[in-house]
Amino acid sequence: MDEARRPLIEIAGVSKHFGEGEARVDALRDIDLTVRRGEVVALLGPSGSGKTTLLNVIGCIIAPTVGRVTLDGELVYDNRALRGDLRRLRLDKIGFIFQFHNLLPFLNARDNVALVLTLAGRSSAEAQERALELLDYLEVGHRKDAMPAVLSGGEAQRVAIARALANSPRIILADEPTAALDSKRAGIVMDLLRKLAAEHDACIVAVTHDEKIYDRFDRLFHLRDGVLEDQEEEAT
Amino acid sequence: MNLAYRDVRHNLFRFVLTCLGLSLLMAVVLAMIGIYNGLVADALNIVKAPQADLWVVESGTQGPFAEASKIPGSTRDAVARLHGVAEAGSITYQTVEARHAGDTLRLYVIGYEPGRPGGPQAIAEGRGITQTHFELVADRQTGLVVGDRIRLGRNSFAVVGLVEDTMNSGGDPAAFITLPNAQILQSQLAPPAQRIQTARGAGLLESADTVAAVIARLEPAADPLGVATTVRQWKHLGALTQAEQEAILIGSVVDRAKRQIGLFLGILLTVSAVVIALIIYTMTMEKLKQIATLKLIGAPDRTIVSLIVQQSLALGMVGWSFGLILILLVKDYFPRRVVLEPVNAAALGGIIIVVCIVASGLGVRAALKVDPATAIGG
Incomplete structure (x- = not known):
């Protein structure tokens, strides 16, 4: 297989249901999905269609009821969890970007990024140095000592992106990454994410309702009632 | 971090x-x-203050703190002559309310014999009692100062010294006076009441020479329990060792x-x-x-x-x-x-x-x- 097109996310026959009997809700039904290195894809669909559930399955936050999930070449689920320490897997392989950035309010920008690195076992000095590099790379290095409460929406989202990139994850999951931004800043953030995916050999899966940024994705996946209905290629 | x-x-x-x-x-x-x-x-301070080894009290009582105790004043001489007793002193305890500087002062009055066990241990200010009558040593908590005068019963007392941290289990600060003064304070009635008692002839029958307890310090080699047993042979007297007295106080009075x-x-x-x-x-x-x-x-x-x-x-x-x-x-x-x-x-x-x-x-x-x-x- 061409290494440059190697799949980072492979989902095959994944279903997920909550509850049993009359209370049973089928959140995902027989989903097949492959996302390759460098790709930026979007999960679209109305509320309750299963977007967030699929994101949670990819993020190893919830286990699928049935199906296979392979992340960065490692088979994680095959009708059951194959790895005990999913926390460590998330720390090493997955970066998360949230709708409202979810920075810890009691840490400044630099420490928010450095925290992920110290959790991964890096020394404090090393973590601080790497955090500053990332903040500089995302052009918010001058705000390294600022607390999240005083950062603008765009700045906070860049710090959150720096945190997601801290451990050089191969998979970045983004939940409405531009929902809290105006259209100009949303475009800037999406361009940045595309650039990061290309430069870090990573893939990005984003849940979004923001039609203005659809053209920034390589592919759009539509979910309805837990079923992946179709996919369309976008010219970017 | x-x-x-x-x-x-x-x-x-x-x-x-x-x-x-x-x-x-x-x-x-x-x-x-x-x-x-x-x-x-x-x-415990009140019990420990006299540094006694033995408390001789009225038979059948756990006095003088847990219960009232009244024994003849002559008991002291009898106790002092017992084998193993180094020295003995009579003592009385009573709570008195007095007026001072416009306030009511509640005092725990201790009557003792100067030169014998039972008096204040350490004088913090002033001096100890040297006169037989009308001198008083008070706890600092009373608010009295050396040189003050205070009326107890029908007599006025001069404050000659102060002690610290000496009060009863109710928190009333102590005031030391001589035993004769304490006995007068205990027995002396207001003039109209005294006249009625005298008319009834009651005052003539009752002796004022009673004390609450006799405290004894023993020779170093003496056995407190042995001496207590000897005292108990006098049917009208009881005896408690210092440890028993402390246990009674903790067990009943402050329990x-x-x-x-x-x-x-x-x-x-x-x-x-x-x-x-x-x-x-x-x-x-x-x-x-x-x-x-x-x-x-x-x-x-x-x-x-x-x-x-x-x-x-x-x-x-x-x-x-x-x-x-x-x-x-x-x-x-x-x-x-x-x-x-x-x-x-x-x-x-x-x-x-x-x-x-x-x-x-x-x-x-x-x-x-x-x-x-x-x-x-x-």
Whole structure:
């Protein structure tokens, strides 16, 4: 297989249901999905269609009821969890970007990024140095000592992106990454994410309702009632 | 990177306010411990002050503190002649209310024989009693100063000396006078009452030479129990060793107060535990989204547990420290003596550590149940 097109996310026959009997809700039904290195894809669909559930399955936050999930070449689920320490897997392989950035309010920008690195076992000095590099790379290095409460929406989202990139994850999951931004800043953030995916050999899966940024994705996946209905290629 | 410290620093004002609230609670707990200690110490002070080995009292009583005791004044000579007794002295105790500087002063009047056991041990200011009549040595808590005069019964007494920390189990400060003066004070009636008693002939029959107890100091080689047994052979007398007297005092006189304060202390500690648990639980609930984010980005459970437990311990320890400082600053303003030993403060510190760890269990339980998915989806 061409290494440059190697799949980072492979989902095959994944279903997920909550509850049993009359209370049973089928959140995902027989989903097949492959996302390759460098790709930026979007999960679209109305509320309750299963977007967030699929994101949670990819993020190893919830286990699928049935199906296979392979992340960065490692088979994680095959009708059951194959790895005990999913926390460590998330720390090493997955970066998360949230709708409202979810920075810890009691840490400044630099420490928010450095925290992920110290959790991964890096020394404090090393973590601080790497955090500053990332903040500089995302052009918010001058705000390294600022607390999240005083950062603008765009700045906070860049710090959150720096945190997601801290451990050089191969998979970045983004939940409405531009929902809290105006259209100009949303475009800037999406361009940045595309650039990061290309430069870090990573893939990005984003849940979004923001039609203005659809053209920034390589592919759009539509979910309805837990079923992946179709996919369309976008010219970017 | 210590997350607990960073969070506290970020919300410093609120943390300090919470600690101050908790410290007031701790101060009350420490005050109750101090009052309890003071109660016991005051009660024992009165018993320990004469440095007696043996208390000779009225037969069948546990006097003179737990029960009234009245024995003839001549008992002292009989006791002093017993084998093994080094010296003996008669003593009386009575509570008297007197007027001084426009206020009512409640005094625990101790009548003793100067030069014999039973008098004040250490004079803090002034001198001891040297005259047979109308001199008085008072505890500093009375507010009297050397040179003051105070009327007890029908006689006026000059304050010639002051002692410290000498009061009965009720908190009434002591006043020492000579035994003859104390006996007059006990038996002397107001003139109209005296006239009626004299008319009835009662005053002529009753001897004023009675004392509450005779206290004896023994020779170093003497056995207190042996001497007590000898005394008990006189059917009208009872004898208690110093240890028995202290046990009676603690067991009967201050027992109810001790249990009352002990129960209140237990309630206060329970309230403190509930308050700490609620504070920690509320602090944790406010951080659920942050905890979910921490879990999602890969923080292990121990990071989250230590965040909660460390904050809980910090809260408890700062509250305890502030409380201790506060009570040390104000304890001398309490109407009753507050005696705080280092071991009491350390014990409370230990209890607070345990309470904090247990109380943080609620917060930890809530935090560990948080689904990392909560961080996603706003």
